[in-house]
Amino acid sequence: MAEPVREELSALAAIFCGPDEWEVLSLSETDGAVFRILTKAEGFTDTDIPLQLVFHLPLSYPSCLPGIVVNSKHLTRAQCEIVKEKLLEQAETLLLEPMVHELVLWIQENLRHILKCPEAGGGSEKCSSAASMTVDDGLWMTLLHLDHMRAKAKYVKTVEKWASDLRLTGRLMFMGVPDSSENLQSGCGLKWKEMQREND
Structure with missing residues (x-):
């Protein structure tokens, strides 16, 4: 991991030193750094909204964008996705320099305006920022293994x-679905369900 990135992580740990404000999730010489910052930003009702921001700094950071995940119990998934897109747009203006602290400050100052945008489910006024851009974070895979599932249809609908x-x-x-004829014959067949959402 590059020395400037180590220095940035050290500075962030010093800045976000409150209880549970900062947590390093992983440090790797091959995958970079992943960490979580808990902060608050003012929403459009003048109340502070807790935000959990997870940053992934790849090895080529800061010459490439960080990966960002936004979560909050007070925002919908769609609003969290819009906040993430706006953060990535802002990050594009900060390439080649340490940017995480700048991004946290930026979202603290601008969350209210982002939530007022019509696409975030806010007010009817237009947003001043440009249309969001799609950023390719690369291919990744997650495997979830469940021992027992009571209602398969409900599970599929939720996923x-x-x-x-x-x-x-x-x-x-x-795997091993009992109502599948292939499974009864082979004993190890797989039933696949495709999920795909067309890009806007």
Whole structure:
């Protein structure tokens, strides 16, 4: 990991030193750094909204954009996705320099305006910022293994909704499904369910 990135991580740890404000999730010489920052930003009702920001600094950072995940119990998934897109737009203006602290300050100052945008479910006035850009964070895969599932149809519906809300493309695999004739014959067949959301 490059020395400037180590220095930035050290500075961030000193800045976000309150209880649970900062947590390093992983440090790797091959994958970079992943860490979480808990902060608050003013929403459009003048109340502070807690935000959990997870940053992934790849090895080529800061010459490339960081990966960003935004979560908040007070925002919908769609609003979190819009906040993430706006943060990535802002990050594009800060390439080649340490940017995480600048991004946190920026979202603290601008969350209220972002939430007022019509696409975020806010007011009817127009947003001043440009249309959001799609950023390719690369291909990644997640495997979730469940021992027991009571209601398969409800599970599938929930996963499809998450995939739609988060703009994911993926595949559900059910191993050893008893009502599948292929499984009864082979004993190890797979039933596939395709999930795909068309890009806007």
